Amino acid sequence: MGRIETAVLSVFDKTWISTLGRFLAKEGVALYSSGGTLGELRSKRVPANALEKLTGGKEILDGRVKTLHYNLYAGLLADRENKKHMRTLESQGIRPIDLVVVNFYPFREEVKASTEMAEAQELIDIGGVTLARAAAKNFPQVLVLVDPDDYKPLIQQWKEQNGDIPYEIRLKYAKKAFAYCRAYDEAIENYFSYSAIKRAKKAGKAEPEVLELEGHMELTFSRARNLRYGENPHQRGALYTVSQGLSVPFKVTGGKGMSYNNFQDAAGAFRLCRMPYEKPFVACVVKHINPCGAAIDDDSVRAIQRAKEGDPISAYGGVLGVSFEVDVPEANEIAKTYLEVIVAPKFSPEALRVLSAKKKLRLVEIGKGALEQERERVIAVNEGMAEIPLHFTRTPFGFLVQEEDLKLPKPHEIEVVSDVPLRPQYKPDLMFGLSVIRFLKSNSVALFKDLMMIGAGAGQPSRVDATRIATEKAGRRAAGSLLVSDAFFPFADSVEVAHKAGVSVLVAPSGSIRDHEVIDRANALKLCMVFVADRHFLH
Structure with missing residues (x-):
């Protein structure tokens, strides 16, 4: 693959960059950097040159244009095995580049749905993404690193290979670079989608644009890692990330x-x-x-x-x-x-x-x-x-x-239907319980007290069994607690089980043909009964 003689380093996240830069310099690699990266290297006494020496041009437009230069990309994209390409570089005094170390402005980390567009635009990295893509495209001849966690492994690989990094390792890092670019672009696309919806709503549209269930979808799954096994040791398993920006980095x-x-x-x-x-x-x-x-x-x-x-x-x-x-x-x-x-x-x-x-x-x-x-x-x-x-x-x-299932309850969707009122002390547990119950497998019932789940019955074919399990788990703590059910009570039997355990408040969606029987039984047992608008099944 050839030895690495020239490297461009341009990073926002400067973790380990001086360590890598110092090693490369000792190996005789000429380092070129711009802006903060150059300052970081020089502050750690790592010999590095300003990128302008490589490109012949200075950064302009308040830093918006600094790595976008003809000489730089000619040095990255030239085919070293093509004599015509190499003669062109030589005739124009352009130096081939063998290594690019780059990461981008932290768009995903810094930009929220509430961020103003002008602020978000300044965090869209153009030069870094272009550097990574150009290097990754020419990966057999240009090594690209986008993750600081790869710096130390590369140093070890360099020592083992005497500086001649093999094709397989170059391909691995190039693949990672394209995945990094893709995830970065998806984060920007997601923000622009949020911004468009916000703008439409401010313009007075009756209904904001929402994601439709399309007649055709395309998802690309990329294996992120192999797993020890699937649900059981005899099953193979792997984790795949999804192209559409649905995966959380970890x-x-x-x-x-x-x-x-x-x-x-x-x-x-x-x-x-x-x-x-x-x-x-x-x-x-x-x-x-x-x-x-x-x-x-x-x-x-x-x-x-x-x-x-x-x-x-x-x-x-x-x-x-x-x-x-x-x-x-x-x-x-x-x-x-x-x-x-x-x-x-x-x-x-x-x-x-x-x-x-x-x-x-x-x-x-x-x-x-x-x-x-x-x-x-x-x-x-x-x-x-x-x-x-x-x-x-x-x-x-x-x-x-x-x-x-992300819908949060609104105050007007909460209705006390019993003779016993809902005391203010139970309202925080009610809201907490409605957020948590959606994460329990149906049929599910859970007890809450002092902003803590104290007992849960989940995944039961019958709701009364889920109620029994939840109250048994809570034990004596059930006294004075609030019970949340993920769906309506089909019969009044769960009300009786809850009362026997000492539960004070029952919360469930309405919708049963026997709602009136459930309410009547709650009244007879002096329990507060609250109906909410939404069911929260999870299968």
Whole structure:
């Protein structure tokens, strides 16, 4: 493939860039950089040249144009095996470029649905994307790196190969570069879609544009990683990302490889934590897709404690999801319970050291920006300002496609139908419970108290059995609690089970032909009965 003699480094995320730059310089590679990257390298005493020396031109338009130059792209795209190409470079004094290290302005992390268009436009990277694509296109002769996590592996590969990086490694990095560009473009497209809907609504259109279920869809799945196995050890499994920007970026550290079931439960934990709640800290424990504990709180450690206490027996070996950075206090609390996976926006270096003692524990870092963006998407969907994401389920008959269940209850959709009024102290638990119940497999019933799920019955063919399980899980804690059902009560038997356990408030959609019997029984037992507008089945 040939030795690397000239490299262009242009990065926003400067993690490890000085380490890579110092190694390359020692290997005799000429480094060219612009703007902040050049400043970073020189501040660490890494010898680097201004990009202008390579291009012969200066950056203009307040930095909007700095790497877009004829000489630069001729050096990237020339075919080194084509003598005519090489004579052209030589006649015009253009230097061939062998390595590009690049990453982009953080559009996905910085731009939210509420960001103004002018601000978002300034975060759309043009030169970086063009650099990555040009280098990746010519990957047999130009190596491209877009991920700081690849710098140290490349250094090791360089040492092993004496600087001659083989075709297979170049192809791997080129593929990663195109995937990175695609995800970046999809984030921009999504923002522009939100902006168009917002603009249409401000213009006074009666109905905002929404995502239609098209007659024809095209999805491209790219394998991101192989899994240890599928749902069972005799089944093969893999994780694929989707072309349409439906995948959340993440990083896994620690423990053994993630399994199919680990990812299923981690996804459930992420979905629950990304919902908007009235408290800043959210924690949940998921076991076999179902949340067995969930809590919101003003204190992060207490949120973790209460999520685990919801069903401490089921929490053993579960997946914990949180909506906040895990630091040492949170890590110490997590370490008290055997858990398989932790899903969080970020883990501090100190927390990583604490949790590294748990040799089997996997840590899934999703990035604060991704969680906040997903939460903003839920809010925007409920304000009619964003498209509702689609959910796909494969069946023997074809793929079932539906909108995700993201609808939040509105005050006018909550109706007290019993003689006993809804006391104000129960309203926070009602709203919390309606957000959580949608993540339990149907038929599902769950009990809530003091912004904590204290018992859940999920996946039951009969609603009264789900109610029995939920109340048994809650035990004595059921006294004075609020019960939420994902669908209507077909009979009054669940009301009687709830009353016997000490439940005070029942919340369910209406729609049963026996609604009047359910209400009458609630009145007879002096229970508060609340009807809501929406069912939340999950199959």
